Amino acid sequence: MLKQRPFLIETLTAIGLILAPFVLPHLGFAPNTVNRILVWGLFGLGFDILFGFTGLLSFGQSAFYGTGGFVAAYLLTRAGFSNVLGALVIGMIAAAATGYLIGLIALRRTGIYFAMITVAIAEVFFFVEFNPLSDFTGGENGLPGVPTPSFNLGFTTLHFTDGWSLYQFIALCYFIGVIIALRIVRSPVGAIFSAIRDNPLRATAVGHNIHGYKLTAFVIAAAYAGFAGGLLGVLQAFMPPDAFTFDTSGQLVMQTAIGGRGTLFGPLVGATVWLFLQDFLQSALGLGAAWKLVLGVVFVLLVCFLRGGIVGGLVDLYGLFSGRRRKVAEREEREAEAGFALEAPPAPMQAKEVQHPAYSGPILKATGLTKRYGGLVANSDIDFSVDQGELRGIIGPNGAGKSTFFKMLTCEIPPTSGRIVFEGRDITGLKVTDVCQLGLTKSYQVNQLFTGLTVRQNLTIAALAELRGKFRLDLFRSLSGVKGLTEQVEHTLALVNLTRRADTQVAELAYGEKRRLEIGLALATSPRLLLLDEPLAGMSPRERVETVKLLKSIARGRTMIIIDHDMDSLFELVERVTVLQEGRVLVSGSPEEIKTNAAVQEAYLGGVHGEIAA
Numbered sequence: 001m002l003k004q005r006p007f008l009i010e011t012l013t014a015i016g017l018i019l020a021p022f023v024l025p026h027l028g029f030a031p032n033t034v035n036r037i038l039v040w041g042l043f044g045l046g047f048d049i050l051f052g053f054t055g056l057l058s059f060g061q062s063a064f065y066g067t068g069g070f071v072a073a074y075l076l077t078r079a080g081f082s083n084v085l086g087a088l089v090i091g092m093i094a095a096a097a098t099g100y101l102i103g104l105i106a107l108r109r110t111g112i113y114f115a116m117i118t119v120a121i122a123e124v125f126f127f128v129e130f131n132p133l134s135d136f137t138g139g140e141n142g143l144p145g146v147p148t149p150s151f152n153l154g155f156t157t158l159h160f161t162d163g164w165s166l167y168q169f170i171a172l173c174y175f176i177g178v179i180i181a182l183r184i185v186r187s188p189v190g191a192i193f194s195a196i197r198d199n200p201l202r203a204t205a206v207g208h209n210i211h212g213y214k215l216t217a218f219v220i221a222a223a224y225a226g227f228a229g230g231l232l233g234v235l236q237a238f239m240p241p242d243a244f245t246f247d248t249s250g251q252l253v254m255q256t257a258i259g260g261r262g263t264l265f266g267p268l269v270g271a272t273v274w275l276f277l278q279d280f281l282q283s284a285l286g287l288g289a290a291w292k293l294v295l296g297v298v299f300v301l302l303v304c305f306l307r308g309g310i311v312g313g314l315v316d317l318y319g320l321f322s323g324r325r326r327k328v329a330e331r332e333e334r335e336a337e338a339g340f341a342l343e344a345p346p347a348p349m350q351a352k353e354v355q356h357p358a359y360s361g362p363i364l365k366a367t368g369l370t371k372r373y374g375g376l377v378a379n380s381d382i383d384f385s386v387d388q389g390e391l392r393g394i395i396g397p398n399g400a401g402k403s404t405f406f407k408m409l410t411c412e413i414p415p416t417s418g419r420i421v422f423e424g425r426d427i428t429g430l431k432v433t434d435v436c437q438l439g440l441t442k443s444y445q446v447n448q449l450f451t452g453l454t455v456r457q458n459l460t461i462a463a464l465a466e467l468r469g470k471f472r473l474d475l476f477r478s479l480s481g482v483k484g485l486t487e488q489v490e491h492t493l494a495l496v497n498l499t500r501r502a503d504t505q506v507a508e509l510a511y512g513e514k515r516r517l518e519i520g521l522a523l524a525t526s527p528r529l530l531l532l533d534e535p536l537a538g539m540s541p542r543e544r545v546e547t548v549k550l551l552k553s554i555a556r557g558r559t560m561i562i563i564d565h566d567m568d569s570l571f572e573l574v575e576r577v578t579v580l581q582e583g584r585v586l587v588s589g590s591p592e593e594i595k596t597n598a599a600v601q602e603a604y605l606g607g608v609h610g611e612i613a614a
């Protein structure tokens with residue numbers, strides 16, 4: 001939604017902010033309430049980038065809200081600083097710097113542990129604000145006397161004092177906040193944020209430094225929080241100590257859930273519902289503190305029945321009405337795809353010749369590779385070598401150690417002993433991201449896709465890693481500005497026969513299509529050595545035939561190692577086969593040699609598989 005019509009959202013936001021003072025008073029909103037909503041909305045823009053887009057749930061945003069707020073308020077009330085906007089920016093920078101340091105610690109853990117660390121950090125900040133730093137923060141009295149902004153234009157001075165006058169300043173800050181947030185979520189970095197939310201493991205495996213990107217999201221959220229905290233002081237002419245409380249963080253999370261995460265405007269809408277209910281139920285209906293009971297019910301109902309929150313619900317509704325034509329088109333596409341499966345398939349697109357470096361020895365050489373899990377030896381002293389342009393198959397009964405071997409080659413897991421050399425360079429002990437950046441990656445046995453994204457977006461994530469490197473802060477560049485991205489994504493779409501499904505959500509794909517996308521994700525990183533872990537797993541016989549054709553086309557000019565249990569298909573594809581048994585190399589040879597090898601027959605007939613019998 002956010003990417004389709006450039007400037008539409010910006011224009012609608014501007015119109016909404018201009019009309020608000022004329023419309024909202026008729027709906028019972030006081031200017032002070034609207035200003036408070038905008039401050040929460042601005043606070044939430046950063047939080048939504050962190051939580052909604054990157055999937056990191058922090059309960060510690062009050063630490064940055066308070067830091068920015070108190071730094072700005074201190075400068076304006078105690079340090080003789082008179083430039084309000086300057087103080088707000090300095091508060092924002094202080095919050096961002098704090099966010100960077102906190103992020104370095106908190107992001108060492110994921111999931112619930114990350115959330116708990118943020119809770120603890122917020123509590124520490126609350127304590128520090130009240131005790132050691134109370135001389136600077138005013139302790140429980142806060143900092144009174146925060147001035148409102150005024151701008152000397154030479155010929156006149158603009159004062160933004162209170163009510164709708166101050167609204168103009170806060171609304172402008174919010175608008176700029178929206179423009180920046182939209183630029184970020186539409187940038188390559190924004191795309192990678194969504195990939196991290198959907199599947200951090202795969203985002204790492206296709207070559208992105210996800211720690212760096214998570215830290216970026218954390219700092220962005222802290223910066224927004226810091227600026228909003230400063231605005232709170234300006235709005236209330238007083239910096240309240242409760243900006244630092246856990247309640248502030250909790251309220252932000254709940255408002256974002258009510259309004260809709262991953263929408264940027266969700267926190268604003270959530271704050272509107274929250275503050276309207278608070279004013280209406282508490283004051284107009286005289287419910288007092290019991291208003292939170294009603295709020296609790298509203299929250300539970302919304303979270304249960306509108307999982308995307310209010311904005312998410314509205315987007316779905318819009319999609320329901322506007323998506324009929326798209327659905328018909330997609331059904332036609334799917335029928336065409338089904339036809340494609342039943343009838344003669346179009347020739348898959350020819351693979352581009354892969355550029356090989358000047359290096360001339362074997363592309364991959366593993367020596368004495370061993371992996372132990374406690375007493376269990378999954379791989380034992382494996383020597384293995386693959387030449388440039390070779391197509392190698394790996395077979396072996398279940399539990400023979402094939403997947404473990406692949407995981408070591410791609411550096412997902414470190415070997416207990418042994419060395420791996422890729423294109424003459426020792427890669428033993430490197431990280432999976434770095435190895436992918438060097439040109440070695442794999443497709444997974446169990447699909448590892450970005451399930452909340454479309455096919456095209458999936459491939460975009462993978463291609464970005466190759467085109468931009470593992471970390472780059474091009475926060476304000478649009479995706480279309482990344483040179484070669486469109487070509488690489490379109491080429492990969494064609495290569496895996498998914499061009500017609502490019503704008504389909506992954507969840508709507510058939511299983512065989514998901515498997516092709518799985519291979520496409522690896523291909524989009526333009527690997528010089530591609531490992532395929534059971535690419536045919538779970539496919540129907542017809543899908544297998546199609547995929548083997550596809551793999552033959554992909555293989556042209558590439559070096560590939562393929563594990564599969566479907567021996568007929570594998571022997572048709574590869575030039576040489578290595579057989580693993582009980583973690584060791586049993587034998588290597590041509591498919592013909594392997595088929596007739598007595599030891600291999602023994603290994604299979606003695607094990608669970610009987611397919612080897614030619």
Ligand code: ADP
Pocket residue numbers: 373376377378396397398399400401402403404405
């Ligand atoms: P294959 O892919 O050939 O079926 P695997 O490489 O998955 O074999 O497994 C080889 C052996 O290592 C099996 O006995 C398996 O149980 C064991 N193994 C694999 N991963 C782990 C792990 N993370 N912890 C303990 N044992 C493992």
